[in-house]
Amino acid sequence: MGELSGYRGDALKFLKDAGASIGDVVELRTGWGTVSGTLVPRYLYGDGEHVVLKLKSGYNVGLSLSGVKDARVVSKGEKPSFAPLPPPKSAGGLPKVLILGTGGTIASRVDYRTGAVRPASTAAELHALVPELSGIARVQPEVVFEVFSENMAPAHWAKLARRAARGADEGFDGVVITHGTDTLGYTAAALSFALAGAPIPVILVGSQRSSDRPSSDAPLNLVAAVTVAATAHFSGVYVAMHLNESDDKVAFHRGTRVRKDHTSRRDAFESIGVPLAAVFGRDGLEFVAEGLPPRGGKFRPRPKFDPRVALLKFYPSMPAGAVRGASRLGARALVIEGTGLGHVSKEVAGELGRFVKAGGLAFMASQCIRGRVDLSVYDTGRDLLHAGVVPLGDMLPETALAKAMWVLGTGASGKRAKEMMAADVAGETTARTFPG
Amino acid sequence: MGELSGYRGDALKFLKDAGASIGDVVELRTGWGTVSGTLVPRYLYGDGEHVVLKLKSGYNVGLSLSGVKDARVVSKGEKPSFAPLPPPKSAGGLPKVLILGTGGTIASRVDYRTGAVRPASTAAELHALVPELSGIARVQPEVVFEVFSENMAPAHWAKLARRAARGADEGFDGVVITHGTDTLGYTAAALSFALAGAPIPVILVGSQRSSDRPSSDAPLNLVAAVTVAATAHFSGVYVAMHLNESDDKVAFHRGTRVRKDHTSRRDAFESIGVPLAAVFGRDGLEFVAEGLPPRGGKFRPRPKFDPRVALLKFYPSMPAGAVRGASRLGARALVIEGTGLGHVSKEVAGELGRFVKAGGLAFMASQCIRGRVDLSVYDTGRDLLHAGVVPLGDMLPETALAKAMWVLGTGASGKRAKEMMAADVAGETTARTFPG
Numbered sequence: 001m002g003e004l005s006g007y008r009g010d011a012l013k014f015l016k017d018a019g020a021s022i023g024d025v026v027e028l029r030t031g032w033g034t035v036s037g038t039l040v041p042r043y044l045y046g047d048g049e050h051v052v053l054k055l056k057s058g059y060n061v062g063l064s065l066s067g068v069k070d071a072r073v074v075s076k077g078e079k080p081s082f083a084p085l086p087p088p089k090s091a092g093g094l095p096k097v098l099i100l101g102t103g104g105t106i107a108s109r110v111d112y113r114t115g116a117v118r119p120a121s122t123a124a125e126l127h128a129l130v131p132e133l134s135g136i137a138r139v140q141p142e143v144v145f146e147v148f149s150e151n152m153a154p155a156h157w158a159k160l161a162r163r164a165a166r167g168a169d170e171g172f173d174g175v176v177i178t179h180g181t182d183t184l185g186y187t188a189a190a191l192s193f194a195l196a197g198a199p200i201p202v203i204l205v206g207s208q209r210s211s212d213r214p215s216s217d218a219p220l221n222l223v224a225a226v227t228v229a230a231t232a233h234f235s236g237v238y239v240a241m242h243l244n245e246s247d248d249k250v251a252f253h254r255g256t257r258v259r260k261d262h263t264s265r266r267d268a269f270e271s272i273g274v275p276l277a278a279v280f281g282r283d284g285l286e287f288v289a290e291g292l293p294p295r296g297g298k299f300r301p302r303p304k305f306d307p308r309v310a311l312l313k314f315y316p317s318m319p320a321g322a323v324r325g326a327s328r329l330g331a332r333a334l335v336i337e338g339t340g341l342g343h344v345s346k347e348v349a350g351e352l353g354r355f356v357k358a359g360g361l362a363f364m365a366s367q368c369i370r371g372r373v374d375l376s377v378y379d380t381g382r383d384l385l386h387a388g389v390v391p392l393g394d395m396l397p398e399t400a401l402a403k404a405m406w407v408l409g410t411g412a413s414g415k416r417a418k419e420m421m422a423a424d425v426a427g428e429t430t431a432r433t434f435p436g
Numbered sequence: 437m438g439e440l441s442g443y444r445g446d447a448l449k450f451l452k453d454a455g456a457s458i459g460d461v462v463e464l465r466t467g468w469g470t471v472s473g474t475l476v477p478r479y480l481y482g483d484g485e486h487v488v489l490k491l492k493s494g495y496n497v498g499l500s501l502s503g504v505k506d507a508r509v510v511s512k513g514e515k516p517s518f519a520p521l522p523p524p525k526s527a528g529g530l531p532k533v534l535i536l537g538t539g540g541t542i543a544s545r546v547d548y549r550t551g552a553v554r555p556a557s558t559a560a561e562l563h564a565l566v567p568e569l570s571g572i573a574r575v576q577p578e579v580v581f582e583v584f585s586e587n588m589a590p591a592h593w594a595k596l597a598r599r600a601a602r603g604a605d606e607g608f609d610g611v612v613i614t615h616g617t618d619t620l621g622y623t624a625a626a627l628s629f630a631l632a633g634a635p636i637p638v639i640l641v642g643s644q645r646s647s648d649r650p651s652s653d654a655p656l657n658l659v660a661a662v663t664v665a666a667t668a669h670f671s672g673v674y675v676a677m678h679l680n681e682s683d684d685k686v687a688f689h690r691g692t693r694v695r696k697d698h699t700s701r702r703d704a705f706e707s708i709g710v711p712l713a714a715v716f717g718r719d720g721l722e723f724v725a726e727g728l729p730p731r732g733g734k735f736r737p738r739p740k741f742d743p744r745v746a747l748l749k750f751y752p753s754m755p756a757g758a759v760r761g762a763s764r765l766g767a768r769a770l771v772i773e774g775t776g777l778g779h780v781s782k783e784v785a786g787e788l789g790r791f792v793k794a795g796g797l798a799f800m801a802s803q804c805i806r807g808r809v810d811l812s813v814y815d816t817g818r819d820l821l822h823a824g825v826v827p828l829g830d831m832l833p834e835t836a837l838a839k840a841m842w843v844l845g846t847g848a849s850g851k852r853a854k855e856m857m858a859a860d861v862a863g864e865t866t867a868r869t870f871p872g
Contacts, residue, residue: 148779148814148816149775149776149779150750150774150775150776150779150780150781150816151781151782152752153752153753153781154752154753181776182775182776182777182779183752183775186751186752187752260775260776260804261804261805261806262804262805262806262807263776263777263778263802263804263806263807263808263809263810264777264807264808264810265806265807268804268807307753310754310755310758311749311751311754312749313747313748313749313773314586315622315747315834315837316588316589316590316593316619316622316623316837317589317590317743317841318746318747319746319765319766321761321765322746322761322762322765325757325758325761325762325764325765326758326761328761329755329757329758329761330755337749338586339585339586339618339619339696340585340586340617340618340696340699341618341699341700342699343584343585343586343618344586345586345587345589346587366699368696368697368698368699368704369697369698369805370697370698370699370701371698371699371700371701371704372699372700373699374699374700378584380584380586398751401751401752405753
């Protein structure tokens with residue numbers, strides 16, 4: 001971490017000239033008096049004009065350089081400790097947002113004494129990290145569990161879904177879930193089904209750069225997520241991540257239509273096959289898609305998942321035994337990523353037929369990601385249809401996996417399970433509108 | 437198939453008014469005399485101004501409406517038969533192009549007597565289908581095998597590679613391979629390795645609409661592929677497919693960097709992580725990337741593939757047994773599509789470690805498709821590195837699969853195989869240039 005993390009432009013130069021580093025107690029002389037406090041990193045909108053000090057009271061103050069005459073380092077080296085602070089007095093009228101932590105890096109903070117990165121687990125810590133939140137909502141952060149994104153499993157989805165559903169019962173205006181980005185799309189899809197019809201917005205938010213890095217996307221994503229959770233007129237499950245590489249807009253993707261399509265960019269997430277649900281900019285929501293469900297209404301969560309579903313990506317020379325292997329490992333349903341319109345080799349098709357005959361469920365999505373499966377165009381597809389393979393239209397394979405686990409989790413099987421998979425539950429599939 | 441397939445605008449109206457259908461013998465009166473012939477479908481550049489007749493000689497003639505006074509249907513209903521025709525007298529100076537058919541639909545034609553779609557297997561048939569070819573090159577079409585794209589396997593890759601390599605020896609200026617689009621990307625990657633250093637261009641070409649449909653992309657793709665194979669100054673393996681939804685430009689993608697990213701669009705193929713290699717428009721090549729290998733040079737094909745490689749896409753709750761299962765089915769190497777920077781769950785990571793310890797090779801790519809794997813950022817990645825998993829940078833998983841089969845096919849194993857996988861052979865991976 002740099003000594004002047006997050007500062008740029010004139011502010012960076014000004015602090016360098018004064019010999020100040022993050023953690024120093026600094027005294028700034030202004031036209032209206034002298035302010036002293038601990039120099040803290042800038043997290044949001046590092047505009048090159050402001051210096052931020054943490055005052056003895058625990059509150060941060062941002063000072064515009066235009067009013068500062070000079071700076072003096074009072075004492076060096078004392079890194080700011082982020083010991084729990086009293087939460088800011090909450091304005092009674094602000095909406096209430098439940099923030100659920102899962103161990104992702106978004107709301108983590110560096111403890112300057114130990115160097116450890118720790119998730120912010122209290123409202124005060126969150127506020128210390130992203131002071132802007134206090135003007136938006138009364139937030140209640142909870143760590144539901146601490147799990148790396150790649151270790152997230154259906155049991156975690158269920159736990160999150162139950163806690164979010166209870167949040168709606170408890171009168172929260174919205175729920176924000178911080179989550180590692182690796183499997184954020186899978187979890188968003190899973191929650192979309194478990195929480196279908198929820199009366200409030202549930203926003204999953206991640207970051208591609210941890211929040212102690214000056215280039216972090218975490219603060220803006222979190223501000224956007226909390227703002228939308230608190231105030232948006234729509235409900236449903238969404239993913240909030242940077243719209244582009246600039247740090248000024250956040251895209252809201254439908255939970256069933258989003259995919260991590262880049263390993264490292266801040267705008268790694270893409271909506272596939274549908275427009276964005278919303279875009280959040282400096283002045284709030286700049287765009288909201290039509291047709292999003294309104295807030296309110298009756299709601300019965302269905303937070304159960306049966307993990308006995310396997311995702312198999314087809315490839316040239318894939319052995320037919322791969323299907324038998326998944327079956328032997330206990331899979332009751334398979335989601336196949338076929339080629340093109342939803343094809344697999346003759347050998348694999350034959351094996352899928354046997355799997356279905358033995359009572360298994362086989363669903364076809366496409367490894368093309370974009371477009372839709374169509375098993376009626378070529379002989380190979382028609383053979384798969386005859387064998388009982390169910391085409392999933394334009395459903396993303398990852399979404400199909402989460403959905404199949406959810407469908408089985410509801411207790412459905414056989415014909416009923418197939419019908420549930422093919423029908424739209426949470427915007428995951430659209431009717432065909434164009435023959436191409 | 438419509439009765440006036442491929443016609444539009446004035447030409448369509450003109451023919452409708454005359455009561456003419458495809459296959460009718462039609463007499464057109466022009467300022468310079470009367471022409472009669474069988475009305476044939478338009479394949480390329482259906483510009484709304486021309487009518488195309490097949491003359492008794494077997495040649496097609498295109499007549500501009502501006503010169504046509506009227507039309508008369510001489511005899512109805514005799515659909516044009518595409519009986520073999522004498523090939524057009526080849527201009528001795530034209531380049532020679534070998535066209536290898538694999539059973540894809542691109543060069544197929546409808547037999548109007550039987551309704552069957554059959555691949556064009558002689559030069560004459562190809563010319564009948566795409567008359568423009570005769571002005572570009574002396575083409576020699578051969579059907580190497582007839583296999584649906586989804587049934588294509590490493591043995592087919594090897595056969596194609598051997599035939600293409602022999603084509604270079606035989607003095608062909610270029611090779612064009614027509615191929616179904618489903619697994620076109622996999623085959624292109626495989627040939628890129630088997631034919632690395634080839635002295636001539638090898639162009640794989642497909643179509644998303646079969647060539648008897650008026651909206652077919654087949655003729656333009658084929659014209660572009662043959663033109664580039666015949667005349668381009670560069671060598672290497674490329675995929676030629678529509679650049680966009682308009683029927684006027686064809687993109688050339690590097691064989692190791694191309695992916696079918698849409699199930700049905702004509703511009704379904706995308707170059708990932710690199711610019712296009714070239715763009716072909718109405719006036720020939722409009723753009724050629726820098727750094728493509730020149731024609732010529734010594735060349736030793738390595739057309740062997742070992743199919744004992746499995747591609748496993750990781751997903752939440754993937755059972756560790758999936759790794760054991762692939763191993764039991766004979767896999768000597770695994771290509772894993774991890775999440776994000778290349779992660780898998782703790783359970784799967786442990787199993788990969790055991791697979792490597794037992795002598796297997798494990799390679800990590802990302803299901804994000806874009807960006808690059810980096811196993812040095814998080815603990816999970818570092819654990820995978822320690823376990824002997826080899827990160828593949830920005831190599832596409834599908835390309836990695838073909839490459840691993842090729843690497844094993846060369847006889848390499850152990851450390852040598854790992855080194856070959858990580859090093860760039862045919863543009864499949866680039867050095868890291870940007871930390872993000």
